[in-house]
Amino acid sequence: MEGETGLSQESGVMATEHITFSKGTDLQEFYRNCNLFVTGGTGFIGKILIEKLLRSCPGIHKIYMIIRPKRSKSPEERKEELIKCSVFDVLKATNPDFHQKLVMVPGDISLPKLGLSPSDYEMLTQQVNIILHLAATVKFDEKINIAVPMNIGGTKEIIDLGRACVNLKSIVYLSTAYSNCNRKDIEECFYDTPLKDDGVINFLATVDEAVMEAIKPK
Template sequence: MATDELPDRIAEIFNGSTIFITGASGFVGKALIEKLLRLTNLRKIYLLLREKKGKAPVDRMQDIFNNVLYDKIKSLKPHALSKCTAIQGDVSQINLGISQEDREKLKNEVDFIFHSAATTRFDDTLKYAVIMNTRGTMYMLRLAEECKKLKLFVHVSTAYAFPREKILYEKAYEPIADPQQVLSSLNWIKDEAMQEMQDKILGDIPNAYTFSKSLAEALVYEKAGKIPVIIGRPAVASFKLTSSEFINHELATEHVRPSPFAMMDCRLPVFVTFCLLRYPQLKCLSLCLRMHIEIY
């Protein structure tokens, strides 16, 4: 049998499924949405989006789809984008800032969750990084536990979550600190005090981003026996230009540089999902690899 005649087992997993994605406006999120829509016959995608600069979530979703990344799917599957619905919310808010009506909808319909939303700035304050990356993950896991049809919770972490490890293996590690204690401290330590204590709390950890992602992984792993979870640890998200038409168009104007967010093809989240569903004995799997994003 020719290779192009073989069934796409990864795509088949998502056929007829409803997927909930956070971080839809980010680097990985945009590529993930495009690939799922283009290569699978899914039922629906819910995108968690917050209002930003006066733009409603539904308008921000349209802005995402105006990116040239989605030109190919618009020509191949013109109606695919209509499968996406914006859910108003914010991972930095209590219970994700999702309305009860939308929460019930997610609980009853969602099969897969991809949690990619995070702040990735290395200069964020400790409190903000913990609120976004650690507490946000906690609220996502609580929602996942309520989902009646959940097949898998995919957490996008980072290969830099445990900087003390010279070699990062595909296993869970002890967190840098107790995530529950750190989350509890948010309720009683004033912002100024936490800022003053930041260097002492971090110690030899290079930044709040790394610290908060380590705590988030610990929360995910705690749920490994209760819900199906998987942790992906991408190292470097890169891209490659292969379209001369794109290059000529973008570089025709002086001082204009092609954005790595423009067109991309990301395989990591889809691949790790396939791994766990194909091998259900893996309660928790973490992959350490370099994400390579191609522009076709």
């Protein structure tokens, strides 16, 4: 009996150690078995983020990336182009099949419904658990009729997509909007904006490009 008890206790210790070893960090567990939707994934920060997630959180199931369609290149060709970047060299060496978790979805964040096909939009609402919104134009002299649909309209569309997702855990939004550089003293809080998003979008729809350029800060 002692031997059996000792074996049972030892097995229990071994099992506990195995569970402890296999369990990841809180962040790894948060992402485990999740499907992610990423905008801006082909940009500088986007590539680094995707590489870090795939390397540090191997439990991620899929990463869906929205990309603008190009006549000369298919989504798969765009993916091959992306993973040729040297930032993925470590992943290629340690996990050569990592690219199988990347799924390219044609779209455009400046368009209604993110420019996605109805079937892709529906698929994302059923599959996506976490949205990481990085896409934006960051040119300080960008034309208003380009910046607003992308930076404001695109973010609004992302929120609408998130509301439609049936198993959403989180939306993460990366933006310089939080820097509030127009203020001398910046508190850790959300500031009210002088104009609402719909108001800006609707206003720009009623004026021509010359007026837009005239009202743009110099």
